[in-house]
Amino acid sequence: MAICREVTTQAADTAMSLNDMLKPSTHCQVPLDRWVEFFVKDWLVPNFRPAFRAAQWPVDQVMRGLEGFLHAVPFYAMTIFFVAVAWRFAGRGVAIFTLVSFLAIEAVGVYPDTMTTLSMIITAVLFCAIVGIPLGILSASSDRFEAILRPILDVMQTIPSFVYLVPIVMLFGVGMIPGVVATIIFALPPIIRLTSLGIRQVREELVEAGYAFGSTRRQVLWEIQLPLALRMIMAGLNQTLMMALSMVVVAALIGAGGLGLTVYTGLGRLDVGAAFLGGFGIVLLAIILDRITQGIGAGAEQRRANWTFTGFVKRITGFARA
Amino acid sequence: MQKLTVKNLYKIFGAAPEEALVMARNGAGKDEIYRKTNSVVAVNDISFTVNRGEIFVVMGLSGSGKSTLVRCLNRLIDPTSGEIYLDGDDKAGSVTAADGENLRQIRLRRISMVFQHFALLPHRTVAENAAYGLKARGMSAKERRDRAVHSLSKVGLDAWADAYPGNLSGGMQQRVGLARALAVDPEVLLMDEPFSALDPLIRREVQDQLLKLQDEIKTTIIFITHDLQEALKLGDQIAIMKDGKFVQVGTAEGIVSQPSDDYVRAFTSDVDRSRVLTPRRMMQPALPAAEMAGLGKVRADSYLCDVFGDLSTGRKLAVVDDDGSYLGVLDPLSVFAHLQATENSTGIGGRA
Known part of the structure; x- marks a missing residue:
C-alpha cells in the first residue's frame, strides 16, 4: 500500500503560492483514514473477532440475568427496595424523592424501559469496577504503569464515543451487549483514576508504619491503603455511574434498548413527546443513583472511621502532613 | 552488652x-x-x-x-x-x-517503630491500632486484644481502647503509637x-x-x-x-x-546546664539505707534548677524515684563545682 496518495501535478505547473508550498498536503497526503480502515477491517476484525466475541460472554450473562431479574420483580417491591436503600444511605429527603420518581416513571409508562436501562447501567458499572479497581491499584504502585496508562485514559475520555461505535459494531455486532461494551469503555477512566489517586494520597508514614511492623505488601494494601482510599474509590464509582448514564442514548444507536431507545426513536420520528419521556426517566434515574452512591460513600467513611469533620477535611486536603 | x-x-x-x-x-x-x-x-x-x-x-x-x-x-x-x-x-x-x-x-x-505524625489508622479503634503488629504476626483476635490493652495500660490509655484515634488529642495519639510499638515487645x-x-x-x-x-x-x-x-x-x-x-x-x-x-x-x-542536668545524672552511688533515711530527698528526674533550694543548704541529698526508693546520693558541692566549671568552659570567650 502506497504511503502517499498521488499529488496532482497541475499544482506544480501554475505558480505556487508560498502558502501552498509549505502545506504538507501539497507534497504528500497522508491517508490515515485508509490505514485505520485497513487496521480494523483487514487485521483486527478477521483475527480477533472470535476473541472479542468470547470476551463479551460474561457481560452477556450478567446483563441477561440482571435484566430478567429486574423485570421479574414487581413494581411495588422494586419501589420499596429503592426507597429503603435511599433512606438508609442518603436520608429521608432522597427517600421521598425516590418514591415520587418511581411513581412518576410508572405513571408516564416508561417503567419497563427504566428497568432495562438500569440493568445496563449496573452491568457496565460492575465490569468497570472489576476491571478498573485493579488497574487503579496497579497504577498507584507503579509510576511506569501510570505513565503508560495515563495517555490511554486521556484518549478514552476525550475521544467522541461515536468514533468507536463503528469498530465496536464490527467486532461485537449490534444489540444490547455491544451497547454495554461501549458504555464500559466510555465509563472506565474515572474509577481507574480515582482509585489510583486515592491510594497515592494515603500518607506515606502510614504505609511505612505498615511495613515497619512487618506487614506484607498485601496486608498493607488491604488494611491500610484500600480502606483509606475507600472514599475516593466510591467517588470514582459515582463518576463512572454518571458517565454510564450519559451513554444510554448513544448506546441505543447500535441497538441497545431501554430509555435510550425511546429517546432515539423519538428523535427519528420527530416525536417530541416520546423523546421527552426517555429523557425524563434518565434524569430521574441519574439523580436517584447519584444521591444513593454519594450517600454510601460518605456513610462508609463515617461508619468505618467515626472521624471528626476537621480530621476528614485535613486528610482530604492532605493538610495533616504539613 | x-x-x-x-x-x-x-x-x-x-x-x-x-x-x-x-x-x-x-x-x-x-x-x-x-x-x-x-x-x-x-x-x-x-x-x-x-x-x-x-x-x-x-x-x-x-x-x-x-x-x-x-x-x-x-x-x-x-x-x-x-x-x-x-x-x-x-x-x-x-x-x-x-x-x-x-x-x-x-x-x-x-525492632518496632514510633512515627512523627503518629501514623495511626483512623478507621481502626485505639486497641486495634495498638494490636497492629500482633495482627501482622497472625495472632488470634482475643490474644492480641489482651496484649494490646495491656500495652495501652502501660501508657495510661486502656480506658480509651474502643475510641477512635480521631477522638484523641495529639499527645494521647502518640501514646497509642508508643503502645503499638511496645505491644510487640x-x-x-x-x-x-x-x-x-x-x-x-x-x-x-x-x-x-x-x-x-x-x-x-x-x-x-x-x-x-x-x-x-x-x-x-x-x-x-x-x-x-x-x-x-x-x-x-x-x-x-x-x-x-x-x-x-x-x-x-x-x-x-x-x-542552661542546671536545666539539663538532673539529680539522676549527677548522683553518686547510694549509701546504706540507714544513712539514706536521714537525708533530705530530691526526685531523680527533677532538674537541678528546681532543687537549688535544697542544694543551698549544703547537705547531701537522697535521690529517689517516684515510688520513693533510693537511687543514689547528691552532693551539693560537686554539683556546684561542676556547674561552675562547665559555665566557664563554654561561656563568652570560649574555652581556654
Whole structure:
C-alpha cells in the first residue's frame, strides 16, 4: 500500500503560492483514514473477532440475568427496595424523592424501559469496577504503569464515543451487549483514576508504619491503603455511574434498548413527546443513583472511621502532613 | 552488652550511588559529591553501638539525614553500604543481610517503630491500632486484644481502647503509637521525632512518661529529635548529626561541657546546664539505707534548677524515684563545682 496518495501535478505547473508550498498536503497526503480502515477491517476484525466475541460472554450473562431479574420483580417491591436503600444511605429527603420518581416513571409508562436501562447501567458499572479497581491499584504502585496508562485514559475520555461505535459494531455486532461494551469503555477512566489517586494520597508514614511492623505488601494494601482510599474509590464509582448514564442514548444507536431507545426513536420520528419521556426517566434515574452512591460513600467513611469533620477535611486536603 | 551495632553505614540517593559512594569513602563533602554526581549522600559513614537498655538520641536539624538513618535501621530504606547487627556482630543477627522473610521476622518481633505524625489508622479503634503488629504476626483476635490493652495500660490509655484515634488529642495519639510499638515487645525501639508534633507542655509530659516507662521496660531506644533540650533530657548517649555524619557522640554532660567543634558549641552555648542536668545524672552511688533515711530527698528526674533550694543548704541529698526508693546520693558541692566549671568552659570567650 502506497504511503502517499498521488499529488496532482497541475499544482506544480501554475505558480505556487508560498502558502501552498509549505502545506504538507501539497507534497504528500497522508491517508490515515485508509490505514485505520485497513487496521480494523483487514487485521483486527478477521483475527480477533472470535476473541472479542468470547470476551463479551460474561457481560452477556450478567446483563441477561440482571435484566430478567429486574423485570421479574414487581413494581411495588422494586419501589420499596429503592426507597429503603435511599433512606438508609442518603436520608429521608432522597427517600421521598425516590418514591415520587418511581411513581412518576410508572405513571408516564416508561417503567419497563427504566428497568432495562438500569440493568445496563449496573452491568457496565460492575465490569468497570472489576476491571478498573485493579488497574487503579496497579497504577498507584507503579509510576511506569501510570505513565503508560495515563495517555490511554486521556484518549478514552476525550475521544467522541461515536468514533468507536463503528469498530465496536464490527467486532461485537449490534444489540444490547455491544451497547454495554461501549458504555464500559466510555465509563472506565474515572474509577481507574480515582482509585489510583486515592491510594497515592494515603500518607506515606502510614504505609511505612505498615511495613515497619512487618506487614506484607498485601496486608498493607488491604488494611491500610484500600480502606483509606475507600472514599475516593466510591467517588470514582459515582463518576463512572454518571458517565454510564450519559451513554444510554448513544448506546441505543447500535441497538441497545431501554430509555435510550425511546429517546432515539423519538428523535427519528420527530416525536417530541416520546423523546421527552426517555429523557425524563434518565434524569430521574441519574439523580436517584447519584444521591444513593454519594450517600454510601460518605456513610462508609463515617461508619468505618467515626472521624471528626476537621480530621476528614485535613486528610482530604492532605493538610495533616504539613 | 551491645544490642545494636552499626558499622560504616552509607545511604546515597541518586542515579549513580556507586560513584558517589567511592567519593564519600575518600572523604569528599556532601556538596562536592552532589555537584559531581548529582547524588545526595544522606547518611555518610555512620558507626555506633548502643547497649541494651540505653536511650541513644540522634539530634540533628532538618536535612541532616537523621530520618533516613533511623529508616535504614529497620530497612524501610535500604542502606547503600554498611552493616547493622542486633546482639553483637555475628552474621545471625545481621539486619542488613536479612532477606525478605527474615527481615519481616525482625520487624515483627525485634525492632518496632514510633512515627512523627503518629501514623495511626483512623478507621481502626485505639486497641486495634495498638494490636497492629500482633495482627501482622497472625495472632488470634482475643490474644492480641489482651496484649494490646495491656500495652495501652502501660501508657495510661486502656480506658480509651474502643475510641477512635480521631477522638484523641495529639499527645494521647502518640501514646497509642508508643503502645503499638511496645505491644510487640521489641528488643529495639526506633522513635522518629515522636514528640516534635506536640505542644511544648504535652511534649514535656510525654518525655517524663517515656523515662518512667523506660525504667520499667528497659528496652533499647534509638530516639531521633531536632530539639537539643529533648536530646539532653532523654539521651544516655547523644549523637549530633550534620550533613549525614555524626560530629559528636557523648553523654549530655559531655556534649554541653566539651563540644567537639563550633557547630556543636553553637548549639549548646545557650543551654542552661542546671536545666539539663538532673539529680539522676549527677548522683553518686547510694549509701546504706540507714544513712539514706536521714537525708533530705530530691526526685531523680527533677532538674537541678528546681532543687537549688535544697542544694543551698549544703547537705547531701537522697535521690529517689517516684515510688520513693533510693537511687543514689547528691552532693551539693560537686554539683556546684561542676556547674561552675562547665559555665566557664563554654561561656563568652570560649574555652581556654
